[in-house]
Amino acid sequence: MDALTDGMPHDAAFLSTVLRDAPLPLWVIDEHGRVELANDAAVRFLGHRPGTDLRGGKSHDLLHRHRPDGTPYPTHECPIVHAKQPFAASEWFVTQAGDVRPVRWSTRPLAGTDSVLLSFAALSGTPDGAAGLAPAPRETRAQTRARLLAEMKRSIAARMTDPMFCTSTLAADTHLSVRSVQAIFAEAGTSPAAEIRRRRLEHARVLLEQGESVQWACHSSGFHDADSFARAYRQHFGFAPSRTREP
Structure with missing residues (x-):
């Protein structure tokens, strides 16, 4: 980051624009498990209209409110909202319309804060830890x-x-x-x-x-x-x- 910004004074508005327009879905979770930031790529990935403000929403429910087979996914079992150190895994996210999408995700605590940065991308095939679980059929x-x-x-x-x-x-x-x-x-x-x-x-x-x-x-x-x-x-x-x- 220093190499990027050395000699190039960027204000907060510029950096906010870069973050918003980044092609990789980026998601920040606060210490209460709520969305602190979601860029446009993340919003679109989850099936919301571009520009939708998801801040303040429950991160776990917005990402995967249930498992692929439709059974409940308790928040306390979610490794994302409780991440205290860098971690990566793959599983299923659920879009606003209920479609199940396999993803590869990684988390990293943000230095000097109690927040966690989550990035994710679509994944082909069956995610780790989901072996034997057939993808949930697309809802009508x-x-x-x-x-x-x-x-x-x-x-x-x-x-x-x-x-x-x-x-x-x-x-x-x-x-x-x-x-x-x-x-x-x-x-x-x-x-x-x-x-x-x-x-x-x-x-x-x-x-x-x-x-x-x-x-x-x-x-x-x-x-x-x-x-x-x-x-x-x-x-x-x-x-x-x-x-x-x-x-």
Whole structure:
């Protein structure tokens, strides 16, 4: 690097451009396992639109959220996010659309930081450590949409009590556009907003049946105010939330 820069003053913007346009996928993971940087080559390799900002996303889930056979891949078993010294191996990465791609990757801790630099490239054949594992069959469009719908419903179940959680938040979590999220739910005969509202109302009903106050059930289920909560509850269940608490 010194030979490259000796006598050639380069500012941060120049170096950022070089990094962004480098043909090799480059990926930086912070000490919390989240993406700190992903250049355009890495973004495209994983099936995202060029320019997509993946910073802050969970690195493990973005790279390989499941194994080639579809079974879960726990984060604690991932050698990449826990790399403390230079390391190289080959395995499978999973694109945004669910396609499985064999890769050769290497990691190197960045001096003076708690971050790790990951580089990777497509690999022909079966990766090391994956012997005997047939490549996962390419998903059909319907299978991909069904999987994404299931993932988003799990995200809604986990985050629906947050009053700031909405369709755009769900889209950002899934690394899809709002329009794509709405289209996937529309194919299932509903909408992301309706699904979020339904889960909130069902959660509120459980709280009310446990004897909690209407006000507590409202705010503990992600609703901003009692009036909108009462209207939505009455429309969904056919009676006021106060009636749920009646013996």
